[in-house]
Amino acid sequence: MRRVVSLWLPFWPTDRLRKLHGDAPADGSPLVTRGHDGRRMVIAAADQAARALGLCAGMPLAHAQAMVPDLAVLDATPAEDAEALARLAAWCLRLSPLTAPDAPDGVWIDVTGCAHLHGGERPMLTLLARQLARHRLAGRMAIADTPGAAHAMARFGSKPIAVVEPGGQAEALAPLPVEALRLDAQTVDGLRRLGLERVGQLAEAARGPLARRFGDIPLTRLDQATGRAREPIRPVLPPETIMVRRTFVEPIATAEAFTGVILTLVGEACAQLEQRGEGARRLDLVFERVDATIQVVRIGTARPVRDVRHLARLLDERIETVDPGLGVEAMRLVLPSVEPLAYTQRSGDLAPDATQAADLSELIDRLVNRLGADKVYRLQPVESDIPERSQQAVPALALMAKGAPGPPVCAWPRPARLLDPPEPVDAMAMMPDHPPRAFTWRRVRHRIARADGPERIHGEWWDRPDEVAAVRDYWIVENQHGRRFWLFRQGDGVDPATGELAWFLHGLF
DSSP states (O other): OOOEEEEEOTTHHHHHHHHHOTTSOOTTSOEEEEEEETTEEEEEEEOHHHHHTTOOTTSBHHHHHHHOTTOEEEEOOHHHHHHHHHHHHHHGGGTOSEEEEETTTEEEEEOTTTGGGGTSHHHHHHHHHHHHHHTTOOOEEEEESSHHHHHHHHHHSSSSEEEOOTTOHHHHHTTSBGGGGOOOHHHHHHHHHTTOOBHHHHHHSOHHHHHHHHOSHHHHHHHHHHTSSOOOOOOOOOTTOEEEEEEEEEEEOOHHHHHHHHHHHHHHHHHHHHHHTEEEEEEEEEEEETTSOEEEEEEEEEEEEOOHHHHHHHHHTTGGGOOOTTOEEEEEEEEEEEEEOOOOOOOOSSSOOTTSOOOOHHHHHHHHHHHOGGGSEEEEEOSOSSGGGSEEEEETTOOOOTTOOOSOOOSSOOOSEEEEEEEEEEEEEOTTTOOEEEEEETTEEEEEEEEEEEEEEEOOTTTOGGGSSOEEEEEEEEETTSOEEEEEEESOSSOGGGOOOOEEEEEEO
């Protein structure tokens, strides 16, 4: 089933200029761009604040300045806007290998077979919205079976993020105005004079009289939006993107055939990488099926790679996720992310180097592509005395940041397993500084035979105001069966401001 995302940037020209120019007005101040309409100067684009004051594109600039005396005005740059939109479409290649600009203020993203790589459709759109907000770009987006339905829901839907369920585009489009079908103003006015104001009304009208009066465009747009007619998206790749493709005289559908084609595609791509002195970080293998749908396999690498054997094996391991349907008529390999890769001398029989560290990148690539990027990581020290804040998960081969703290140095042993968050327990202890005699955890009572402590850890008052007086007293305890636990009490047992004297289990030895 085809799935297409339409990304709409309603304030694209002004958002881009505000981010680009340091002399642009601050966020919240009205901003417009100006252009020529014959001999007069008019507003070419207006931001959200300007539109809230009644300004809109096409309004004479003199009229707008009379309405808003402190209006900020910049020259319109349509060519630069289009170029930047193409770069944004290329940036969206991280979501799918099929993206294209939808001039003047949108982007198409064909995510067929790709949504599961980002946790599903709604998490994928939420991630995209978060990235746009980070770059101070206002955006609305929708996903549907057809480009027309996604385009309409992004611009005329009630939600900034809309997910139209598969097969539900006709129902979702029915309450929208007819201009949601990308019709010109003259056609929209003519349909409204006939009482056809909603897409649902247009779908129920007789097609013959409509075609004679308005031509084929309204019905074609309706059929494209509802899925009765196919609307292709022509992806535009940046000129520097490496892409190799193979078409087949007869469709193929077996894993053995796919493996042979993968080896050929990867070999050609790696030859281009070697000429450019680069290595691949992400690869998209697109299977073009005979039913005009696609299947996508995406892999990533921990480091830049151009080893044909390694990359081909990573792709081969994902073949089982591909549904060839009635057959695959073409395959293409796209490298949306590459990085410089210098030539290195490997130690071998002629010059063995016993001190050279083992290269774990190939192992990590296979684990990541099999288990998921969030399942393979390493722990990096963080400058904090609070145990649950003293480490963070980072990619397995991430370089240590310059100036980052080393492993914490502590005279007290730390448990092999840390519970996050700490789990509350019922403990019995003499106050204020005696170890617990017994505690109950997960409905099991443990009698303590030995204990060592306390180790006092104070709150990080310089960063968290609510921890100015916070205190934790940690104990290493051993029960009657020899199991060792890491317990702490909130508070010093004397001053109530240091904690409520609750006990927690924080780790297991």
